[in-house]
Every structure is written in C-alpha cells, then in structure tokens.
Amino acid sequence: MVSNNLRAGPPVLEVEGARKRYGATEVLKGVSFNVHRGEVVGLLGPNGAGKSTMIKTLTGVVDLDGGTIRFEGTPVKHLGAIPSVGVMHQDFGVIDEMTVLENMRLGVPALRSAGPLLSGKREREAVHRALGRVGLDVPLGALAASLSPAERAIMAVARLLDVGAQFLILDEATANLSHQDARRLADAILSGAGAAGTTVLLVTHKLSELTDWADRAIVMIDGVVVRDSHVKGHESEIVRALAPDVERSSPAPDSLHAGSSGDSGARADTLFELWGAGTERFGPLTLRLNRGEVIGLTGAASSGIHDIGLVAAGVRPLVYGERKVAPGIRVALLPGNRETEGSFDDLPVTQNMTLTALRRWRGPLGSMRLRQERRDARDMAARLRVVPANVSISQGALSGGNQQKVLFGRCLFEEADVLVMCDPTRGLDVRTRREMYARIGELKAKGVGVLVLSSDAEDILELCDSVAIVEDGHVGALEDVASLTVSELELMV
Numbered sequence: 023m024v025s026n027n028l029r030a031g032p033p034v035l036e037v038e039g040a041r042k043r044y045g046a047t048e049v050l051k052g053v054s055f056n057v058h059r060g061e062v063v064g065l066l067g068p069n070g071a072g073k074s075t076m077i078k079t080l081t082g083v084v085d086l087d088g089g090t091i092r093f094e095g096t097p098v099k100h101l102g103a104i105p106s107v108g109v110m111h112q113d114f115g116v117i118d119e120m121t122v123l124e125n126m127r128l129g130v131p132a133l134r135s136a137g138p139l140l141s142g143k144r145e146r147e148a149v150h151r152a153l154g155r156v157g158l159d160v161p162l163g164a165l166a167a168s169l170s171p172a173e174r175a176i177m178a179v180a181r182l183l184d185v186g187a188q189f190l191i192l193d194e195a196t197a198n199l200s201h202q203d204a205r206r207l208a209d210a211i212l213s214g215a216g217a218a219g220t221t222v223l224l225v226t227h228k229l230s231e232l233t234d235w236a237d238r239a240i241v242m243i244d245g246v247v248v249r250d251s252h253v254k255g256h257e258s259e260i261v262r263a264l265a266p267d268v269e270r271s272s273p274a275p276d277s278l279h280a281g282s283s284g285d286s287g288a289r290a291d292t293l294f295e296l297w298g299a300g301t302e303r304f305g306p307l308t309l310r311l312n313r314g315e316v317i318g319l320t321g322a323a324s325s326g327i328h329d330i331g332l333v334a335a336g337v338r339p340l341v342y343g344e345r346k347v348a349p350g351i352r353v354a355l356l357p358g359n360r361e362t363e364g365s366f367d368d369l370p371v372t373q374n375m376t377l378t379a380l381r382r383w384r385g386p387l388g389s390m391r392l393r394q395e396r397r398d399a400r401d402m403a404a405r406l407r408v409v410p411a412n413v414s415i416s417q418g419a420l421s422g423g424n425q426q427k428v429l430f431g432r433c434l435f436e437e438a439d440v441l442v443m444c445d446p447t448r449g450l451d452v453r454t455r456r457e458m459y460a461r462i463g464e465l466k467a468k469g470v471g472v473l474v475l476s477s478d479a480e481d482i483l484e485l486c487d488s489v490a491i492v493e494d495g496h497v498g499a500l501e502d503v504a505s506l507t508v509s510e511l512e513l514m515v
C-alpha cells in the first residue's frame with residue numbers, strides 16, 4: 023500500500039532515558055528512541071507497557087521525571103506547543119454537532135475581507151484546498167456526525183496538515199477504524215499533496231497496520247524499549263517480541279467452535295430473538311441466537327452495529343419490531359465505548375468489575391459481603407491478567423487495554439446466558455486478544471450464546487459461526503464464517 027517515498031532523514035525526535043513514575047509505580051524506566059524525518063514508526067507493546075504514558079510525556083499532558091526530549095536537535099520539555107507537531111487520538115478531536123467547515127476552521131485565525139468582516143468565501147476556499155490535499159470530497163455544510171469514520175479521521179488529518187503539522191502522533195487513533203478505513207487514512211496522510219516530508223509516530227495494537235504502513239517498529243515492554251527494527255522482513259520477530267507465547271496460548275479453532283458441534287453438551291435451543299427489529303439507526307433485523315452459538319455483525323463503527331448491541335442487550339428501546347428473550351435468560355453487555363458507556367474512572371477496579379452482578383455478594387439480610395467481593399475481583403483480575411493486579415486502585419489508573427479486561431471481567435461475573443460484545447478486543451494487545459478469544463470459546467462451549475458486533479475482521483473470523491454485514495443500518499444475510507477469508511471479510515466491511 024502507501025509508502026513514504028522520502029528516505030529517512032536526520033532524527034526529528036530524539037528521546038533519551040525517559041523516566042516517569044505514578045506514585046510507587048515506575049512506568050517509564052529509561053526509554054530511548056528516535057524518529058527520523060519522513061519515517062512512519064510504530065510504537066507497540068502489550069497493555070500497560072507505557073505507550074500512552076510515553077505519548078502523554080511527549081505531548082506535555084504529564085511531565086517527565088527524568089531524561090530528555092530533543093526536537094529537530096533542540097532540547098524541549100515536550101512537543102505540545104510546537105506548531106509542526108499534530109496529535110490525533112481515538113475521537114479525532116472532531117465535534118459531531120459542527121459542520122465540516124466549522125470543524126476545519128476551529129482554532130485557526132479567521133480569514134477576513136478587507137475590514138473586520140469574516141470572509142465566508144475565503145474560509146470555504148481554504149477548507150476546499152485543505153480537504154483536496156488529502157483527497158477528501160465531502161460537503162462543507164455537512165455535519166461531522168454524518169461523515170463515515172474514515173472521512174472524520176481524514177478530515178482531522180486535513181486540519182492538522184492545514185495548520186502546518188509535519189510530525190503526526192497517532193495515539194491509537196485507528197482503534198475504532200476498520201482495516202479498510204485505516205488504509206484510507208494512511209493513504210490520505212502519506213499520499214496527499216506535499217506529504218513527502220510527513221513523519222508519523224503511530225501507536226497501535228493492530229499488526230496489519232504495522233506491516234501495511236510502518237517503516238520501523240519500536241516495541242516497549244514494561245517501561246523499556248526491547249526492540250527497535252525495520253518492519254519489513256522482521257514481522258515474525260516483532261510478533262514474538264510482543265507476545266512470546268502467543269502461538270502456545272492461541273486457542274485451536276476447533277476448541278473455539280466446540281459449542282456448535284454438539285459434543286460439548288450445549289443444546290441448540292433459542293436464547294434470544296429479534297423480529298423485524300429496528301430503531302432510527304438500524305433495521306429491520308431478524309436474528310435468532312441459540313445456545314453455544316456465536317453470531318457476528320460487522321461493519322464500520324458508524325454503520326449502526328453498536329446500536330444493535332445496545333438494543334440486543336435491552337439497554338436501548340426498540341422503535342419497531344420485537345425483542346424476545348427466553349424466560350430466565352440473562353443478557354450481559356460489553357459496551358463498545360468504554361469511555362462513555364460503562365467504565366467509571368473514579369471508582370475502584372473492584373466496583374467496576376462487580377457493579378452489574380452485586381447479587382452475587384449479597385448476604386442473607388441484604389448486606390454486602392465486601393471482603394468476598396474484593397477477593398473475587400482480585401481472582402478475576404489475576405485470571406484476566408489485569409496489570410497492576412491491585413483492585414483497590416481507581417479504574418482511571420489502568421491503561422486502556424487493562425480497563426477493557428476489567429469490563430470483560432464484569433461480563434463474566436454476570437454469568438449471563440447471552441453475551442453481547444461490542445468491539446470486544448478494542449485496545450487489547452495481541453496476547454490478551456488471544457486470551458479473550460479463548461475465554462469466549464469456553465463460554466460458548468458451556469452453551470452461552472454470543473453476539474459479537476465488531477468492525478475487526480479478526481474478531482469475526484476467530485469467534486463467530488456466522489456473520490452479517492451491516493451497512494448504514496441495513497443488515498445483510500448471515501453467512502457461514504468458515505467460508506470466508508480475512509481479505510474477503512476486510513473487503514466486505
């Protein structure tokens with residue numbers, strides 16, 4: 023796919039011996055690396071390795087305790103105020119309620135006519151030019167909310183490049199994008215007019231993005247850089263550095279699908295149905311989920327798949343159609359957007375894990391068995407390898423991937439018959455992703471029915487028996503996953 027034609031120039035960014043601790047926890051233990059002009063460098067590492075902390079020190083969100091940062095040869099405290107540095111996070115910094123034009127002109131000096139009056143014409147021309155540079159053709163009056171995820175991301179890049187950014191830090195910015203959308207974004211950044219000198223530092227867990235896009239990979243583990251090499255020709259060594267035991271811990275496809283073969287004791291009775299169901303965002307959808315079955319619905323995050331998840335879990339009401347849950351069946355939800363839908367930063371990890379299953383720890387007189395609750399949370403954290411393993415700390419002190427493990431632990435505590443999982447592996451490292459697949463395989467083998475709503479092709483291929491594509495809220499026919507390859511699925515989404 024795209025490649026940055028320019029040969030790597032001198033180092034733009036040099037980080038030497040970066041150290042950072044949060045209280046007693048030393049998170050960065052002397053991190054050193056550099057990034058050359060025109061390079062695309064992937065910063066990778068397991069959940070909790072310190073990648074976000076490294077980016078936060080680079081962008082000035084938190085201060086380093088020790089070490090140095092040099093930008094274009096000059097020592098700096100951080101890169102936060104340097105105009106040629108642009109940072110993009112998962113939400114792209116786009117405001118949904120504003121138009122494309124308004125988003126593009128946010129925070130930049132207004133273009134005026136001769137006097138103090140704003141020149142609408144000059145503003146529109148400037149935005150047209152900026153969007154043209156990244157090949158984005160969207161109406162300037164359209165609300166950002168109406169754009170596809172790829173368009174929103176590309177618009178955000180256009181805005182950064184327009185204000186002179188040449189060094190882009192993408193901090194898991196592609197986590198919510200499908201493979202195809204991430205490619206479009208890469209194309210926009212690296213193939214856009216004048217993009218030859220653009221340098222990219224890319225934090226990602228998606229190995230496909232690394233191989234598609236990056237020249238070099240820096241692997242961090244436990245606060246230090248353990249590997250720094252070109253990507254091409256070193257792919258398997260990079261995977262091994264990231265997850266030494268991934269092959270061993272990877273579940274065999276047969277064990278993942280044991281539930282549907284009937285040899286696991288799972289019965290093929292119906293747990294849950296949607297009949298001609300829909301809201302203003304999707305539908306009509308008819309779907310039947312049986313015991314031990316995993317059904318996937320895939321499409322871009324904006325396609326309505328998460329809305330289907332909320333409706334399926336009974337969290338959001340249907341506008342039309344019917345949702346039928348067999349008597350006594352419990353449905354648990356892993357929400358798609360933990361930041362706004364169910365992760366409570368200020369509450370301890372224990373409560374984040376247990377809050378939807380408190381009945382488990384209720385004593386005979388209704389009082390809570392708090393010690394048992396904490397003990398169970400500690401066991402669950404150990405089982406899911408939450409790091410750090412201290413369940414008394416606040417959820418907000420965990421890395422994103424570890425927060426996701428806590429929410430998965432919450433689903434497991436619910437002992438539900440139906441699990442509705444929206445983008446279950448978002449932000450998970452390679453090994454943890456494999457472990458989650460294995461855990462879901464175990465649930466399936468026990469007869470739990472799982473509905474996976476994911477824009478990640480690997481989730482669908484590893485977990486699901488059948489899949490339907492969702493496009494602009496329209497749900498296609500269910501297809502047998504066994505007949506699909508990764509690339510076929512990626513092309514479909």
Ligand SMILES: Nc1ncnc2c1ncn2[C@@H]1O[C@H](COP(=O)(O)OP(=O)(O)OP(=O)(O)O)[C@@H](O)[C@H]1O
Nearest residue numbers: 044069070071072073074075419420421422423424
């Ligand atoms: N505000 C905080 N207070 C205390 N500890 C923190 C805080 N933020 C992060 N940590 C700890 O620092 C370590 C590194 O976290 P960081 O978010 O940098 O990891 P990461 O590599 O980005 O992980 P992920 O891939 O899961 O996003 C973790 O152990 C985390 O618990």
